[in-house]
Amino acid sequence: MLVVDKITKRFPGVLALEDVSLTIEAGKITALIGENGAGKSTLMKVLSGIYQDYDGQVIFKGQTVRFSSPKDAQEQGIAIIHQELNLIPYLSIMENIFLGRELITQYGTLDKRKMKMRTQELLDKLKLSVKPETLVASLKVGQQQVVEIAKALLTESEVIIMDEPTSAITESEVEVLFEIIDDLKKQSKAIVYVSHKLDELFRIVDHYVVLRDGKSIESGNMKGITQDVLIQKMVGRSIQVMRKEACEKRADNLLTVKRLFLKHPVRAKEDLLKNITFSVQKGEIVGIFGLMGAGRTELLETIFGLHPFVSKSEIHIENTRIIINSPSDAIKAGLALVPEDRKKDGLVLGMDVKTNICLTTLPDLEERGFLSELKESLLSKKYISELKIKTSSPYQQAKNLSGGNQQKIVLAKWLATKPKLLLLDEPTRGIDIHAKSEIYKLILSLADAGLGIVIVSSELPEILAVSDRILVMAEGAITAEFSAKEATEDSILKAAIPKSVYENQL
Amino acid sequence: MNLQTYRANLIRFQSLIALFILCLALSILSDKFLTVSNAWNVMRQISVNICISTGMTLIVLTAGIDLSVGSVLALCGAITAGLLRNGIEVPSGNLYIGFTLLGAVIAGILTGSFLGAFNGWAITKFKVPPFVATLAMLTIARGLTMLWTQGFPISGLGDTFLYFGTGWLLGIPVPVWISGIIVLIAVLITNKTRLGRYIYAIGGNESASKLSGINVNRVKIIVYTIAGALAAIGGILVTSRLDSAQPNAGTSYELDSIAAVVIGGTSLSGGRGSILGTVQGAIIIGVLNNGLVLLNVSPFWQQVVKGFVILLAVIIDKSNSKND
Numbered sequence: 109m110l111v112v113d114k115i116t117k118r119f120p121g122v123l124a125l126e127d128v129s130l131t132i133e134a135g136k137i138t139a140l141i142g143e144n145g146a147g148k149s150t151l152m153k154v155l156s157g158i159y160q161d162y163d164g165q166v167i168f169k170g171q172t173v174r175f176s177s178p179k180d181a182q183e184q185g186i187a188i189i190h191q192e193l194n195l196i197p198y199l200s201i202m203e204n205i206f207l208g209r210e211l212i213t214q215y216g217t218l219d220k221r222k223m224k225m226r227t228q229e230l231l232d233k234l235k236l237s238v239k240p241e242t243l244v245a246s247l248k249v250g251q252q253q254v255v256e257i258a259k260a261l262l263t264e265s266e267v268i269i270m271d272e273p274t275s276a277i278t279e280s281e282v283e284v285l286f287e288i289i290d291d292l293k294k295q296s297k298a299i300v301y302v303s304h305k306l307d308e309l310f311r312i313v314d315h316y317v318v319l320r321d322g323k324s325i326e327s328g329n330m331k332g333i334t335q336d337v338l339i340q341k342m343v344g345r346s347i348q349v350m351r352k353e354a355c356e357k358r359a360d361n362l363l364t365v366k367r368l369f370l371k372h373p374v375r376a377k378e379d380l381l382k383n384i385t386f387s388v389q390k391g392e393i394v395g396i397f398g399l400m401g402a403g404r405t406e407l408l409e410t411i412f413g414l415h416p417f418v419s420k421s422e423i424h425i426e427n428t429r430i431i432i433n434s435p436s437d438a439i440k441a442g443l444a445l446v447p448e449d450r451k452k453d454g455l456v457l458g459m460d461v462k463t464n465i466c467l468t469t470l471p472d473l474e475e476r477g478f479l480s481e482l483k484e485s486l487l488s489k490k491y492i493s494e495l496k497i498k499t500s501s502p503y504q505q506a507k508n509l510s511g512g513n514q515q516k517i518v519l520a521k522w523l524a525t526k527p528k529l530l531l532l533d534e535p536t537r538g539i540d541i542h543a544k545s546e547i548y549k550l551i552l553s554l555a556d557a558g559l560g561i562v563i564v565s566s567e568l569p570e571i572l573a574v575s576d577r578i579l580v581m582a583e584g585a586i587t588a589e590f591s592a593k594e595a596t597e598d599s600i601l602k603a604a605i606p607k608s609v610y611e612n613q614l
Numbered sequence: 615m616n617l618q619t620y621r622a623n624l625i626r627f628q629s630l631i632a633l634f635i636l637c638l639a640l641s642i643l644s645d646k647f648l649t650v651s652n653a654w655n656v657m658r659q660i661s662v663n664i665c666i667s668t669g670m671t672l673i674v675l676t677a678g679i680d681l682s683v684g685s686v687l688a689l690c691g692a693i694t695a696g697l698l699r700n701g702i703e704v705p706s707g708n709l710y711i712g713f714t715l716l717g718a719v720i721a722g723i724l725t726g727s728f729l730g731a732f733n734g735w736a737i738t739k740f741k742v743p744p745f746v747a748t749l750a751m752l753t754i755a756r757g758l759t760m761l762w763t764q765g766f767p768i769s770g771l772g773d774t775f776l777y778f779g780t781g782w783l784l785g786i787p788v789p790v791w792i793s794g795i796i797v798l799i800a801v802l803i804t805n806k807t808r809l810g811r812y813i814y815a816i817g818g819n820e821s822a823s824k825l826s827g828i829n830v831n832r833v834k835i836i837v838y839t840i841a842g843a844l845a846a847i848g849g850i851l852v853t854s855r856l857d858s859a860q861p862n863a864g865t866s867y868e869l870d871s872i873a874a875v876v877i878g879g880t881s882l883s884g885g886r887g888s889i890l891g892t893v894q895g896a897i898i899i900g901v902l903n904n905g906l907v908l909l910n911v912s913p914f915w916q917q918v919v920k921g922f923v924i925l926l927a928v929i930i931d932k933s934n935s936k937n938d
Contacts (some may be wrong), residue, residue, distance in 0.1 A: 414825075436827040445825060455823050456818035458885050467815055467826045470808045478806040521826065 109134040113163035135296035156188040157181035187270040197245035202227040230258040250281025269300040269318035278399040360390040362560040381603040382585040388560040392436040395575030403584040404564040413438040414443040442528035454518040461487035462502035491520035498521035512543025529560040623737030640905040642709025660900030661793035665848040667874040669841030671892040678744035683845040684867035685755035694722030695768040695859035707782040723846045724754030730842020734835035769858040817884025877927040
């Protein structure tokens with residue numbers, strides 16, 4: 109269906125793709141696998157018409173093509189569904205699907221009746237039971253993704269490229285997505301599936317193509333390969349995810365949270381957090397697992413002072429009750445929060461590495477009321493070398509670094525505050541395996557040094573690998589607690605599925 | 615590599631280069647342009663805009679904007695002038711309070727600070743977009759000016775007061791000294807202090823700044839307060855130069871000020887820019903105004919030219935940041 113033949117794409121000073129060749133077949137799901145920076149996104153941009161100047165050729169249905177724009181690619185039958193969804197929140201599903209290709213009546217007005225009909229057909233096909241007039245803003249992320257797929261189907265796309273489609277949706281939505289993908293496959297569409305989550309790939313993918321450093325390393329049938337071998341091919345060396353050794357029960361209370369509630373910002377009767385009580389010991393890593401919307405992020409944010417406290421809630425640090433009304437109170441109490449979305453909440457992307465690292469500790473970096481260039485530079489250099497942040501200099505802008513290195517900057521700026529307790533929200537989201545293992549190592553060594561760590565993650569293997577104790581959240585409450593030994597994927601998942609979902613299905 | 619540094623330097627000094635070319639062209643076109651007296655004249659004229667624009671730069675760096683500076687300038691100028699000339703009479707209490715020069719000036723600056731703080735308060739406490747909050751203040755302050763002056767200019771303010779706007783010190787006009795000192799302090803704040811760093815960080819990414827423990831609301835209120843105080847100083851300079859507080863003084867000054875900030879390379883989306891850039895922007899606008907007058911260009915055409923210059927500056931700036 110689609111053949112990529114010896115594509116080379118150069119950027120000033122960088123060879124992003126070098127002689128990449130691969131074949132994508134109709135009625136098959138092909139996985140594009142590689143670490144961040146391996147060239148996946150560049151390749152997708154070539155295929156979807158964003159980049160037009162490259163060497164080599166793309167052969168689509170037997171003909172050499174060179175798309176002049178994403179619209180051109182779409183019209184010829186290649187659709188891409190980006191990781192960050194490209195929908196307009198305050199337009200309806202129908203308006204989004206027909207954006208840029210609205211149907212017109214003979215009088216030149218919008219043919220709403222026909223568009224509504226077509227939208228309804230698509231939604232039925234994709235089993236999304238909402239009305240075409242529903243505003244996209246009121247849909248869940250998983251449903252929005254289905255709308256994106258509907259958009260691709262409207263143009264009768266034959267190749268559908270999905271970039272990390274499961275990164276933001278719940279397990280049950282993943283199941284729905286996989287059913288849809290399976291249906292598309294049966295309609296002999298060619299699917300290109302890009303994901304970091306290897307277990308998913310083994311479930312649904314037929315073929316794989318591994319990219320590394322801009323080259324296509326290997327391709328083959330998914331059935332004939334194991335996860336370990338695949339990882340080895342991605343990173344070029346084998347990496348073992350270490351498992352934390354059980355820490356001896358130190359019964360040294362670091363954080364105690366009692367009766368934490370959080371009101372829904374709009375719906376007054378609804379609680380986002382319901383009576384949360386838990387504690388963290390010194391040197392302990394507590395994993396919190398929950399599906400999207402379980403309240404994991406809100407829990408960390410509330411502890412960190414980003415949401416108003418309810419008076420009956422209590423937070424104790426080292427057995428002393430403290431009041432936290434703002435992040436600066438939390439920092440004073442020895443807390444640090446590495447947020448879920450590092451680009452939005454973690455970094456000032458336009459500032460350099462040094463300035464980002466120093467941002468949390470500026471009062472310590474002053475001399476006679478002025479910032480000391482020397483102190484700033486010493487502090488940033490210390491963390492750049494300790495955390496092995498790969499940057500050309502401390503003066504490099506944060507936006508030019510890879511995801512893994514950006515995450516290390518965020519960690520560095522929090523370690524600089526000498527925290528007692530680290531709150532980590534999805535600390536390895538969207539970063540490659542190599543950086544991941546470095547961050548795991550760092551987390552483990554910090555716990556060894558006596559820090560308490562709370563890690564929120566939607567990746568079960570990650571939670572299982574690093575935690576001493578695992579709390580499971582669903583619908584704003586803690587539904588189960590496991591020690592590292594007794595926890596299994598099944599038992600955790602069972603506790604994480606909201607009861608209301610069961611009820612809805614009955 | 616060498617070419618890159620060369621390019622970077624070219625971008626860095628582009629507004630200086632533009633200014634140089636502008637001056638060169640005007641010197642050739644008019645024999646009155648390149649004279650000492652004209653140079654001081656231009657500097658004296660732009661010192662008011664530099665005062666206002668310094669505050670505006672701080673605000674724009676936090677991704678805000680202040681449309682009220684012109685009205686605040688008028689009100690503060692009028693209050694200083696009114697207090698200086700008439701003091702405050704409270705008929706019912708049979709009370710009269712006279713003001714010394716210093717007292718009147720301080721009262722004017724405090725008024726500006728208060729109005730600025732009010733802007734900041736509305737913006738942070740009620741999450742009113744800066745554009746709207748300061749647009750409201752534009753009207754409020756202008757209305758208060760009319761009430762205070764009853765629509766008539768306040769004149770005859772005494773020779774000592776006129777020194778601020780028209781005097782000389784060590785061979786340099788006093789307003790140039792004042793704006794120069796303000797610029798110096800602002801440069802120190804932006805480059806060397808925590809407050810300055812926080813201003814850039816908030817403009818670059820407000821939510822990340824908040825999570826880093828920065829008291830975003832306090833920084834914003836401080837910045838709007840500073841801008842209000844600087845607008846007041848501008849108002850006092852204008853009043854002093856004319857020996858009269860005009861009720862409609864400072865009309866559309868906010869536009870000249872935003873123009874100076876933008877031409878100086880400060881991004882309206884915040885986080886990027888500098889005080890010295892703004893100073894260059896203000897000088898470019900000042901020289902342009904002056905040159906067009908010397909060349910006998912009609913005031914109507916002057917506005918058209920100025921508009922295109924602003925547009926051009928932003929287009930160049932955009933294409934530079936794209937190549938970054």
